[in-house]
Amino acid sequence: MILEKLQEIFRDILDDEKLVITEHTTRDDLEGWDSLGTVSIIAAVSEEFNIKIGINEIDMFKDVNSIVSLIKKKME
Numbered sequence: 700m701i702l703e704k705l706q707e708i709f710r711d712i713l714d715d716e717k718l719v720i721t722e723h724t725t726r727d728d729l730e731g732w733d734s735l736g737t738v739s740i741i742a743a744v745s746e747e748f749n750i751k752i753g754i755n756e757i758d759m760f761k762d763v764n765s766i767v768s769l770i771k772k773k774m775e
Contacts, residue, residue, distance in 0.1 A: 701748075701767050708743045712736055722764040740766075748774065 702722065710718045713731040726732045732740075737760045741752050744766065750773040759765040 701770050702763070704747055705744070705763060705766060708740060708747060712739045712743060720763050722767060723762070725762040726760075744770065750774065 702720070706718070706720050709720050709729070709732075710716055713729060713736065715731075718729070720729075726737075737757070741757065741760060744750070745752050748770050750770065752769070752773075756769060759769045
């Protein structure tokens with residue numbers, strides 16, 4: 700469920716309706732997943748999952764697996 704929602708977020712932010720992500724997808728794998736893309740992804744994830752993401756957690760937004768882990772941790 701989390702991965703499916705993340706995929707929609709990534710498709711929207713990176714403007715690619717055919718984009719498929721996995722937990723192994725990293726920033727290096729996706730064109731457009733740069734610092735501005737990261738900020739947009741953080742905002743969308745915060746809103747979608749109703750969680751707060753601290754400045755010290757931004758480093759976790761380097762791969763999808765880390766984002767999933769952070770979301771799970773915040774939703775506990």
